[in-house]
Amino acid sequence: xxDRLWDTSAPAKVILLxxxxxxYGQPAISVAVDLRMRCRIRPDRSSSLNGTPLTxxxxxxxxxxxxxxxSGPMAVTTESDFPSGSGLGSSAAVTVALLAALAKxxxxxxEDEIARQAFEVESEIQxxxxxxxxxTCAHGRGIMIKKRPGEKLLWEISxxxxxxxxxxxxxxxxxxxxxxxxxxxxTGPLVAKVKRYVDRTRFASDIIxxxxxxxxxxxxxxxxxxxxxxxxxxxxxxxLLAILGVSSVGLDKLVSAALPxxxxxxxxxxxxxxxxxxLTDRPDMVVEAIKNKGGQPFIASTGxxxxxxx
Numbered sequence: 230x231x232d233r234l235w236d237t238s239a240p241a242k243v244i245l246l247x248x249x250x251x252x253y254g255q256p257a258i259s260v261a262v263d264l265r266m267r268c269r270i271r272p273d274r275s276s277s278l279n280g281t282p283l284t285x286x287x288x289x290x291x292x293x294x295x296x297x298x299x300s301g302p303m304a305v306t307t308e309s310d311f312p313s314g315s316g317l318g319s320s321a322a323v324t325v326a327l328l329a330a331l332a333k334x335x336x337x338x339x340e341d342e343i344a345r346q347a348f349e350v351e352s353e354i355q356x357x358x359x360x361x362x363x364x365t366c367a368h369g370r371g372i373m374i375k376k377r378p379g380e381k382l383l384w385e386i387s388x389x390x391x392x393x394x395x396x397x398x399x400x401x402x403x404x405x406x407x408x409x410x411x412x413x414x415x416t417g418p419l420v421a422k423v424k425r426y427v428d429r430t431r432f433a434s435d436i437i438x439x440x441x442x443x444x445x446x447x448x449x450x451x452x453x454x455x456x457x458x459x460x461x462x463x464x465x466x467x468x469l470l471a472i473l474g475v476s477s478v479g480l481d482k483l484v485s486a487a488l489p490x491x492x493x494x495x496x497x498x499x500x501x502x503x504x505x506x507x508l509t510d511r512p513d514m515v516v517e518a519i520k521n522k523g524g525q526p527f528i529a530s531t532g533x534x535x536x537x538x539x
Contacts, residue, residue: 460492
């Protein structure tokens with residue numbers, strides 16, 4: 230069986246509205262974009278990632294996926310269109326793509342099964358996570374996470390006392406410019422930082438609730454294809470996230486540079502570094518503005534599929 234290969238890919242994701250608040254049961258909106266993580270696996274004598282042997286201390290997501298599927302040793306090769314630690318869901322994309330490849334070599338897979346298993350892996354590694362990244366990478370296109378089931382429900386996921394309902398979301402064709410600060414920031418410590426703030430103060434809890442309200446309004450504006458209003462809500466969300474302490478000097482600099490040429494701009498993902506996004510009809514001007522401030526820009530489009538065989 231050593232010559233058997235299984236290839237899959239999963240998209241990057243950007244959170245339009247609701248990151249961090251989604252961990253506390255508030256709604257969030259996320260979209261897949263046309264940057265992909267590709268994964269190839271083959272059985273081998275021992276497990277490795279891109280030629281480096283896997284140990285319990287390195288590549289925790291890859292090791293956890295192999296353990297979860299009980300697949301036996303695998304040589305894993307990955308190739309990505311976007312940087313690790315950039316706030317675009319690299320850990321979720323590699324987890325989703327790898328789980329799908331492992332399931333494929335064992336007979337087949339379902340989108341909801343991969344989304345659930347990928348969320349379990351992220352929760353084990355990060356300590357406290359929401360299923361938004363993994364569900365977006367699995368489903369593609371757009372999703373909205375809410376507390377209660379509604380129309381276009383895809384699946385429900387529970388962990389400890391928390392419960393999420395993942396819905397398909399119609400997203401208009403949009404151009405987003407992603408600006409990577411060049412500084413990677415792991416998700417786990419930032420999620421823990423917000424939790425300490427929320428546990429200590431009512432003020433932080435109120436900010437979480439307000440982010441939820443902004444997200445609900447954003448869903449209404451998306452349905453109306455009102456990108457100007459959606460952009461304003463994105464900028465408002467960035468300010469609220471900055472109050473929670475998850476922005477950074479680099480992110481604020483890129484957001485400010487993009488705003489004159491955009492409907493709105495905000496950090497995306499955990500923050501602390503990583504990337505920001507700008508919703509714009511002048512992507513070339515935003516790209517130049519981000520470059521001038523030392524950021525690494527990507528132009529991305531919405532409306533792409535989730536995990537798939539290659």
